Amino acid sequence: MEQKKGYFITFEGIDGCGKTTQIELLDNWLKSLGKKTLLTLEPGGSDLGKNLRQILLHYDKPVAKNAEMFLYLADRAQHVNNVISPALNQGEIVLCDRYTDSTLAYQGYAREGDVNELNMLNEIATNNLKSDLTIVFDIDVQTAQMRLGKTKDRLEKEGVDFHTKVKNGYLELEKLYPERIKTVNANRSIEEIFSDVKKIVGELLNI
Numbered sequence: 001m002e003q004k005k006g007y008f009i010t011f012e013g014i015d016g017c018g019k020t021t022q023i024e025l026l027d028n029w030l031k032s033l034g035k036k037t038l039l040t041l042e043p044g045g046s047d048l049g050k051n052l053r054q055i056l057l058h059y060d061k062p063v064a065k066n067a068e069m070f071l072y073l074a075d076r077a078q079h080v081n082n083v084i085s086p087a088l089n090q091g092e093i094v095l096c097d098r099y100t101d102s103t104l105a106y107q108g109y110a111r112e113g114d115v116n117e118l119n120m121l122n123e124i125a126t127n128n129l130k131s132d133l134t135i136v137f138d139i140d141v142q143t144a145q146m147r148l149g150k151t152k153d154r155l156e157k158e159g160v161d162f163h164t165k166v167k168n169g170y171l172e173l174e175k176l177y178p179e180r181i182k183t184v185n186a187n188r189s190i191e192e193i194f195s196d197v198k199k200i201v202g203e204l205l206n207i
Helices: 019-032 047-058 065-089 100-110 115-126 141-148 160-176 190-205
Strands: 007-013 037-041 093-097 133-138 181-185
Touching: 007 019, 007 065, 007 100, 007 190, 019 037, 019 093, 019 133, 019 190, 037 065, 047 065, 065 093, 065 100, 065 115, 100 115, 100 160, 133 160, 133 190, 141 160, 160 181, 181 190
Parallel strands: 007 093, 007 133, 037 093, 133 181
Antiparallel strands: none
16 A cells, blocks of 8 residues: 555544534634645445445344444445545545444444454455544433434434443543544533644644
């Protein structure tokens, strides 16, 4: 894989944590500073991924654990190859709403998959492309559930116990990768959260 020239920043957290709002604010802020950014997401960041996203989030019949895992990995492989790596090689700042840590938290900790095995599969799917920085938005599960409203996708419909396992999974990942993963308290106002985001990203980019 060609050596990347840009920066790769990923946003993570349970459904309803507010990360999508924050990543859009960060994208706008960096653009206002004259930075070239690419805002993308998983699943669905590539043309193929858009079709996989529909299956992953809206398929209305039972999905086997391994089938779910491999669909996410297929989406990621296409996304890295066709979207993320080319942008990084052009020197862009790539902002991605979910990445490899989502697989570890959801399919690993919450669905009780083998985290070490998932790490290996993530490395294969991404050609070992890791983020320079991952921001996890930590929020009370009940608060996050209320934010989601009544219209929920397949994973958002999972119960409180499932999302609590996801939340705890992210906290475990922070302990394992403290240099890369930074956790932000997402129980506060949008402005307070974004202040922390700007500080963390500013330190990475020296701005």
